Amino acid sequence: MVSKRKHSINVGESFKKDWQLYVMLIPLFIWLVYFAYKPLYGLIIAFKDYSVFKGIADSKWVGLENFKYLLTGPGSVYFWRAFKNTIVISLYNIIFGFPIPIILAIMFNEMKNKFFRKSVQTIVYLPYFFSDVVIAGIIISILSPNIGVINNILVNLGIINDGIYFLVEPKYFRSIFVLSDIWKESGFNSIIYFAALSGISPILYEAARMDGASKFQQIKNITIPGIMPTIIIMFILRVGKLLNIGYERILLLYTPQTYEKADIISTYIYRLGLKENGMMDVATATGLFNSIIAFILVYVTNRITRKLSDTGLW
Amino acid sequence: MKKHSSNSDKILNIFNHIILIIISICTLYPTIFVLASSFSSGSAVARGAVYLWPVEFTVEAYKVILSDIEFWMSYGNTLFYMLFGTLFSMFISILAAYALSKKRLRFRKLFNFMVAFTIWFDPGIIPKYMNFKELGFENNRIGIIVGFGVLAFNIIILRNYFEGVPKSLEESAYIDGANDFKILYKIYMPLSKASIATVTLFYAISRWNGYFWTMILIKDLDKMPLQVYLRRIIVERDALMLDSGILANAVYSPDTIIFATIIASLVPIIIIYPFIQKYFEKGIMLGGVKE
Numbered sequence: 001m002v003s004k005r006k007h008s009i010n011v012g013e014s015f016k017k018d019w020q021l022y023v024m025l026i027p028l029f030i031w032l033v034y035f036a037y038k039p040l041y042g043l044i045i046a047f048k049d050y051s052v053f054k055g056i057a058d059s060k061w062v063g064l065e066n067f068k069y070l071l072t073g074p075g076s077v078y079f080w081r082a083f084k085n086t087i088v089i090s091l092y093n094i095i096f097g098f099p100i101p102i103i104l105a106i107m108f109n110e111m112k113n114k115f116f117r118k119s120v121q122t123i124v125y126l127p128y129f130f131s132d133v134v135i136a137g138i139i140i141s142i143l144s145p146n147i148g149v150i151n152n153i154l155v156n157l158g159i160i161n162d163g164i165y166f167l168v169e170p171k172y173f174r175s176i177f178v179l180s181d182i183w184k185e186s187g188f189n190s191i192i193y194f195a196a197l198s199g200i201s202p203i204l205y206e207a208a209r210m211d212g213a214s215k216f217q218q219i220k221n222i223t224i225p226g227i228m229p230t231i232i233i234m235f236i237l238r239v240g241k242l243l244n245i246g247y248e249r250i251l252l253l254y255t256p257q258t259y260e261k262a263d264i265i266s267t268y269i270y271r272l273g274l275k276e277n278g279m280m281d282v283a284t285a286t287g288l289f290n291s292i293i294a295f296i297l298v299y300v301t302n303r304i305t306r307k308l309s310d311t312g313l314w
Numbered sequence: 315m316k317k318h319s320s321n322s323d324k325i326l327n328i329f330n331h332i333i334l335i336i337i338s339i340c341t342l343y344p345t346i347f348v349l350a351s352s353f354s355s356g357s358a359v360a361r362g363a364v365y366l367w368p369v370e371f372t373v374e375a376y377k378v379i380l381s382d383i384e385f386w387m388s389y390g391n392t393l394f395y396m397l398f399g400t401l402f403s404m405f406i407s408i409l410a411a412y413a414l415s416k417k418r419l420r421f422r423k424l425f426n427f428m429v430a431f432t433i434w435f436d437p438g439i440i441p442k443y444m445n446f447k448e449l450g451f452e453n454n455r456i457g458i459i460v461g462f463g464v465l466a467f468n469i470i471i472l473r474n475y476f477e478g479v480p481k482s483l484e485e486s487a488y489i490d491g492a493n494d495f496k497i498l499y500k501i502y503m504p505l506s507k508a509s510i511a512t513v514t515l516f517y518a519i520s521r522w523n524g525y526f527w528t529m530i531l532i533k534d535l536d537k538m539p540l541q542v543y544l545r546r547i548i549v550e551r552d553a554l555m556l557d558s559g560i561l562a563n564a565v566y567s568p569d570t571i572i573f574a575t576i577i578a579s580l581v582p583i584i585i586i587y588p589f590i591q592k593y594f595e596k597g598i599m600l601g602g603v604k605e
Contacts, residue, residue, distance in 0.1 A: 014420045020494035021413040025425065028410035031464050034449065036432040042441030056444070104337075107330050116331070122591060123338045127345075129583050131523030133541045137548035137576045138344045141351070147569050149347050152362035183341065191598045215323040240434065248526045252549050266439070273440040274530065280440050287438025295435055 046288045050281035059281075066285035079286065082268040085174075085261060090242045092178045098238055100186045102231060105193035106223055110215070124187025136252035139180055143167055167253065170261040177250065177262070192234065193227055200226040232305050240298030243290050265290050345580075352376070352574040356567030374566040375574035385575070387536060388543035395528075395539055396521040399459045403517040406464055408510070411472035412498045426473075432466045446531055453533045462527065465520065468513045471597065475509035476502055512597025515590050522582070540579055547575050 015022060041056070046066055048059040070079050104124065111117040127135070142148050145163030154160045166172045204222050213221070247266030254262035265286060273283025346366065351359050355370035363369045379385050413419055414426055451457025479502055487497050503510065525541035532538055551568060 011420050014418065018416075018418055018420075018494075021416055021419050024409040024413040024494070024498075027406045028429075028464065028469075031406055031460075032428060032432070035445070035461055035464070036437075039437040039441040039445040042444045043437055045441075045444075107334055110327070110330050111334070112327075116334075120334045120338050121595075122588070124341050125591065126587065127341060129519055129523075129587060130580065131525065131541050131544075133523075133525050133544045133548060134576050134579060137544065137572060138348055140548065141569070141572065141576075142344055142347060144569075147351075147359050147362060149362075149365060152365075155362075183344075187341065191595060195598065215326050244436070251526070252545065269439055274443065280444070284438060284440045287436075287440060291436055291438060298434060 043284060043288055045281050046285035048281055050284075052280075062281075066282045067289065070282055070285050070289070078263070078268060079265075081260070082263045082265045086243055086245060086264040086266075089174055089177060089245055089264060092174060093181055093245070094238060094242075096178060097182050097186065098235065100182060101189035102193050102227070104186060104190040105197055105227075106219060108190065108194055109197045109223065110219075121187070121190075124190070126187070127184045128188035130184065132246065132249040132252060135180055135184060136249060139176065139253065140167065143176070168255065168257050170258045173254065173258045173262045177253065180249065181246065189234075193230060196227040196230040197223065236298065236301045236305055239301045240294060242297050243294045348573050348576050352570060352577045354570065355565055356570050357565075359569050359573075360567060372565055375570035376578070378566055378571055379575050379578060384535070384538075384543060385578075388538050388540045391537060392522060392540040394455070395458055396518055399462065399521045400514060400517045402459055403463050403465070403468070404510075404514055407469050407472055407513060407517075408498070408503070411469050411476055412494070412502060414469070415473045415476035429466045429469055432464075443530060452531055453537070454531075455537055457531060458528055462521075462524070465517065468516055472506070472509055472513055475506050475597070479505055508593045508596040510597075511590060511593035515586075515594055519583070544575055544579055548572050 045056055045059065047061060047063060048056070049062045049065070050056070050059045070076060108117055108121060111120075130138075142150055143166040145151055145165050148163065148166075150166070151160075151163035155163065164172075166176060200222065204226075205218055208218050208222060243265060245264050245266065247264060247270070250262060250264060250267050251270065254267065269283045269286045269290075272286065273280045347364070350367050350369075351364045352375060353368035353371055353373065354364045355372050356375075358364055358369035410429075414422065414429070416422070419425070446452055446457060446461060449457070449461075451461055483501050483505075484497055487501055492500065523541060525539070525545055528539050529542050529545065532542070551572070
């Protein structure tokens with residue numbers, strides 16, 4: 001890489017000499033202060049009995065009451081339901097969604113016909129750029145019991161007699177959601193693995209071919225080990241987002257009938273704090289609970305993978 | 315032995331092609347169905363006759379939405395949010411990424427951490443909402459543009475790319491008396507077209523696609539973006555034109571109007587996408603995950 005020049009000057013001199021760099025950072029820091037760090041102050045209402053009229057500062061401190069209410073209060077069954085749904089949907093997402101981009105990238109890599117490969121890539125990246133509203137619209141339409149193409153096919157093939165209300169029955173919700181996630185993200189997520197694959201030295205493959213290794217053996221012994229560091233980093237990132245499911249799409253797709261399987265922590269927070277009863281303090285406590293667990297998850301996975309493989313995010 | 319393995323390689327290769335074709339079809343089909351349905355008559359859609367191409371071709375549904383003033387208003391609003399929002403985002407991001415890419419920047423680690431922290435720790439919906447209210451940005455166009463200005467991930471992509479720009483170029487410019495602003499503008503930006511295009515695309519797309527926060531923060535109808543309008547039509551099915559005995563004439567129906575609105579909202583993306591694809595692929599590959 002580029003040779004590094006040693007700069008052995010102190011802070012004051014650095015400010016003087018490189019003041020332009022610090023000026024360049026000013027817009028970012030103003031933004032961070034107002035929109036990323038200032039909201040953190042709002043988190044204290046998780047520990048207060050928040051009243052809109054009194055404001056954040058003057059509302060009464062209640063310690064961990066909101067958390068207690070959340071975890072054991074009369075509404076706690078809804079919280080635990082959302083908690084369970086969050087974990088389950090997220091695990092589905094990891095188990096089914098995580099390997100697919102890797103497999104896709106390997107398939108692209110094996111594809112020697114460049115035009116064909118590019119065409120397929122162009123197609124599979126596309127849904128990533130669709131909005132959640134559009135995706136929800138497409139899902140609602142193709143699954144509709146009357147006009148939906150899925151039901152039409154099933155009825156015409158004689159598999160069912162009447163259209164199924166896919167989005168009304170709770171048991172289908174998770175599969176629908178996870179499938180839509182795979183549809184939207186898989187292609188696009190394959191880019192990063194594909195990039196890692198192109199970094200593997202062709203000499204390795206050549207040597208393997210000389211030794212008579214089949215394509216399959218080459219994939220197993222060169223390709224996969226070659227992208228392992230990338231896989232691990234992506235995995236840590238993914239686990240860190242375990243509690244952070246695309247709630248915006250769930251909000252569009254779920255209905256009170258499907259809450260049982262579809263309501264996740266974020267959508268629960270939304271209803272609790274902004275929609276139904278305006279319990280902002282409890283909703284904030286829920287969000288904080290969520291963020292802390294997510295943070296711990298990233299930290300722990302990072303530690304474990306570092307131990308196991310020497311690769312980590314920090 | 316060798317013969318055998320090359321045979322199995324061939325099978326693997328054919329298998330690979332077939333699977334990828336199937337995947338492409340599955341990816342594309344839902345959109346094709348929506349497209350075909352949007353040009354079909356309401357009655358054809360209602361009896362489930364549409365699969366691949368329009369049945370009883372008609373553009374009535376498009377006529378209905380294109381004559382709806384709210385549709386155009388929301389389209390205009392989205393363009394406004396996207397244009398100015400993306401400009402704002404890029405202004406902050408490029409400047410910051412340049413500074414953060416410089417090893418000679420003091421407290422660089424701390425600054426980078428402060429950016430990355432916003433990815434790892436989300437204050438949550440309610441504190442963010444309250445923050446907007448306190449800053450007076452509820453129901454405010456400027457609030458939408460400014461408040462969602464920075465995505466840390468995008469800054470990291472740019473920063474990683476800038477780090478890879480050869481130092482010698484910068485040093486010779488220094489000797490010629492150029493300052494950092496000039497170096498950024500004259501050297502870094504032209505050299506980083508791919509990642510700048512990528513990040514611009516990401517910002518623009520997130521502006522174009524976002525609905526949640528505008529839905530929550532914007533109250534006035536005349537400031538609503540397209541996605542909120544779409545949401546009302548698709549999820550709540552409550553646009554004015556969707557009732558009143560439409561089914562009787564059956565040229566268009568609430569469903570075909572939904573299909574047409576979806577397609578109309580996708581037009582800009584479909585148009586821009588092919589031009590920008592090679593850039594974002596390159597941009598991500600160079601700047602994405604870096605150890």
